[in-house]
Amino acid sequence: MTTQITGPVFTRHRASAVRGGGGISNPQMANEDLTPWQPTATDPWDEKKARHLFRRAGFGGRPSEIATLVKLGVDRAVDLFLVVPNLTIPETGTHMLPTGEVLNLSTYSGQVAAWLWLMANSSWQLQEKMALFFHDHYATGINKVRYPEMMGKQINLFRRTALGRFRDQLIAVSADPAMLYWLDNRLNRRGRPNENYGREIMELFSMGVGNGYTENDVKEAARAFTGWTAILGYFYFNPSAHDSGNKTFLGSTITGRTGTSGVLEGFDVVDIILKQKAPAEFMVKKIWEWFVYENPSRVLITKLANRFRQDGYNFRSLMELIFRSKAFYSSSAMKALVKNPVEYVIGALRNTDQRNVSYTRVANRFLRMGWPLLNFAGPDGLPDGTSWINSQNVINRSNFASELNTRSTRGYLRTVISGFYLNRHDWVAEAKTLGLTTPTKIVDHYLKRLVDGEVPASVRTALIDYMTRTDTGRLTWNLTLYGQQKISGLVYLIMNLPEYHMN
């Protein structure tokens, strides 16, 4: 038995900055077709496609939600994701979840738990998914920001701008207190420029490393942002710290301004950046690789980037184009990505429709999986794709699935209100409601629900066998006697399948 090394595995968007296009490409191929996908007799809108849409535009569907999407048809289903309110959630104080669990938002873990709860329970799944994408994009960490409330505030900013315009978002991020701490712009003063933000707004947030700007542009951007600072957790422009000289930035002149209008030079930086070719390409490639598949061709990226620019850098238009496209439903996209830890954890909660869980505990388990939510160590965001999967994370995901599905109430489901225990998921009742009486029916139901039934035949056979086997011998199937033990174990085993790690 030999295993071929299938070429190096790289971080998706990190590598993309220095990588060329995807080689030879044919714009006629289905996987690059941006025209709307419509069902046909042989290729209907079905549960598999609805689950795909829900995994990408959200965090995976609950069974009832998938049924609804199938009924609505693809057009209305996509509409449901694209319409979102101007939602923000509390950033400070204490927060009580419907289960009675109390979260303290002045703690890091409280903020993480509050967000995970919303990701699992928000009706506006794309808003949270985009907020998560932008959190990765503008990677910020509590380790330096220090105030958990500021992190909550930054995520609220992403919620509000998630399906808005890139320009508004870049300006808002530049004035975001957490960002002003994170990349030190609060300390960026006339005569003592701090280049950190001036560099990253181009390198990481808009243009990509080395993509059409020079070291001098970094310095000039830093000068233009002098005086943008934070006081008491709010943005403040300090005219006396602002360098009012003229700047030459990306070939354009930014006229120096004095007084409070000096703040407009930061707007100028954003506007000049968005006149370049790089930002649209950089953003659509990153978004495509997050939401559709890796290594799109240069032709596709150019086409999408042109659209994005024409639409005034509007994220809603871009996401609409993507979620309706043939490319999005092509075989190149379906289950081609690896779930990140949020997608795995929140997906597991939603796919099994489990609501009675402690989000403090979920946060604790989630934080072991390699994504330090709200706490990036550096400004360059996440490793992506297969880099999530290593032996430690395989174990951590497996143990989360074990706790979630199989353990008794004492471990997993206790809330912070003393004496109050949430109920463990009742797998026997669920099986009875669904009319699942035999091991085969049970196995097929959960395989279909969790992985579209797409596993090697030998795996299905082994799982059916598992239902009536113990470490020491065989048992005669009895739903009431063994259902809780065996169905929870089955779901645990399915969540350990390589297929369940795919998004």
Add this chain to the structure above:
Amino acid sequence: METTRRELLAGGLGAGLALPLVRGGLAPSWMTAGSGTEDILVILQLRGGNDFIHNLFHPDEPKYAAARPTLKIPKTKAIQLQTNGALYLNPNLAAFKALFDAGDLAIIPGVGYPNPNFSHFRSLDIWATADPTATSAYSGWLARYLQKAYTGGFGVPAMDFESSLNRWFTGNPVPTFTSISTFQFLPDPATSFDRKLEIALLESNAKALRPLAGPNLKFVANAVGKTPGDVGLIQKTGANYKPLVTYPSANSKERAVSKYLQMAARYITGGLRTHLYQMSIGGFDNHANEVTSTDPTAGTLNELLAAVSKGVKAFLDDLKKQGVTRKVVVMVFSEFGRRVGENGNLGTDHGAAGITYVAGTPVKGGLHGAYPDWTKYSGPAWNRVNFAYTTDFRSVYATFLERYWLVNSALVLGKKWTPLSFL
């Protein structure tokens, strides 16, 4: 299914892995380490850009004082590196000074590459791939070493103490974990009724044939399938390890460094053939408050430097006391240094040349390579000045390849780089 360590190491694990890098079959016994090809390298990355000049400096140089009015360390507080020498060490590196005096520490000042890149991740990629142009080669240099030059054939040649696999090893079967105690499967602890069955199924389901799987699914299936084997190896090896020296633990930085070094010590003393250990510590990106406003030898960077130097010394002392006879060397590096001058926020911005330390008994101690020449640089805008590199980092890699593992460095680095003399 009880597996002895011997079986695990010699057959059970390696056979299950079907490694592309296993050539010439498995070694007959886990004790027969390759002849000189499995000398141990422990890599400690200082993430964020270690301010080289705050490590090693010329206190009498007027330009040093001019460039760093608040960061500069007065001569009275610094440690003179060599008798009659002009170079001084940060006092927080006292443990390094002890290693240096014992001839066990090589200091390479001014390590870097042409056309320095000031982006953290680009520069880390450059160090990882050993390719400053990085237009073609995307695999890590150690990944290439394992694939093209390593002939030992041991199934777990490297371990990565990180939460996600370091680019250096991409494409290789490297167990990646940050804690031993959480590195095990916990199926349904309420009962042992079908526990073993579940673990067995977890492994066999992942190993089921998937002829039509795409590359990502194949990768995941391979990773899930081999994890139970890794668990056995990592739980059993060195389970009785106890440090024989006191590792630093005064603050979270010291505890982080000590934790990972002790993990390496456990597997080295446990007799594991693994010869590459990778770990990192963050916090070096000090654009602000690198030192405290009252003391240039206190504050973030200084605590980090103390943690690193004390940790490395404790690790080497521990291995000596444990009677480890294999060669062990620690390399400490950072993706770049920082500007020559401070930025006004008690910090420094991203710079070019950095400092690399190589410690261990096999090392020929001393200064290797030249400290950048102050006469070539001038102020007053010191916060925009960068030291150019004086030693190419690929010469450092070539030294390990040619003089330590005795392999052809051109196989890994694309061409011959002149090794340094620290080994």
